Amino acid sequence: MQQTVLDRADPLADDVLSLELRGVDGPLAPWEPGAHIDLALPNWLTRQFSLCGDPADPERYRVAVRHDPLSRGGSEYVHRFLRTGRPLEVSLPRNHFPLLPAPAYLFLAGGIGVTAVAPMLRAAVAAGARAELVYVGRSASAMPFADELCAAYGERVRTVVTAEEGRPDLAALAARTAPDTLVYCCGPASMLADAEAVFPAERLRTERFRPREREFAPAAPFEVACARSGRVVEVAADESLLDALAYAGLPLPSGCREGVCGSCELAVLEGEPEHRDDVGAPAGRMYACVSRARSPRLVVDL
Incomplete structure (x- = not known):
């Protein structure tokens, strides 16, 4: 820290x-x-x-x-x-939503989601890329950075006040977006769902405030062997791996406890995790707050 x-x-x-x-x-x-x-x-x-x-x-x-x-x-x-x-x-900064190189960008921000997107717009413009921001909010007074971004980037920024204009037509926006454009979207679940419906998945990057509503098989108990400490921890069907480790005296850093922040990342050495996060755990990693095990036993680097 x-x-x-x-x-x-x-x-x-x-x-x-x-x-x-x-x-x-x-x-x-x-x-x-x-x-x-x-x-x-x-x-x-x-x-x-x-x-x-x-x-x-x-x-x-x-x-x-x-x-x-x-x-x-x-x-x-x-x-x-x-x-x-x-x-x-x-904490040290973590980045599950990196700005990848591209000749052009379309940024979609909803409400407080502008906080993730505003530095991206600045970086894209500084790099000489074509860049556009569509910033959506319920009212002008509820949209942080709107005046600052409009003053700095002029016609590159379009603000949409939904109380006056309704939600933007993302399908029409997608139809006129060049195929070399990367699309970054951060905002409420409804905005992300609209973007996922109209933009090709390979060109769309999203960041969520809350986990998606998904259904999983009923949770089953499993065993976790902690390689460095030598401890073996039983995880009951009705508790998370994060909680089981904490009760055993092996606490991990944690933040959201919903699978969206990545602070409880854990290296998996053996076994097959069941990923239930919205971050997209890299190979050999899992997020202990929500993810579980497909195999009866996991070996983790702890």
């Missing part, structure tokens, strides 16, 4: 705060567009936020936090209780 202090907390839009975190022990770890960090809050919760500042600034990170009315305690704490000067621990 990296030690930071909250330097600034400024309102950006309705129910959205900008937080600037300054490194206490010197430069912070570098990051690239699409990356996020885990922020350990003083109320013992850890939450994930996309980095939306300047990757060239090694002294500080910037994130934006929308107050969720259904908050599980994270965004509510940030908005009601967090004050400047507070020391805060943050």
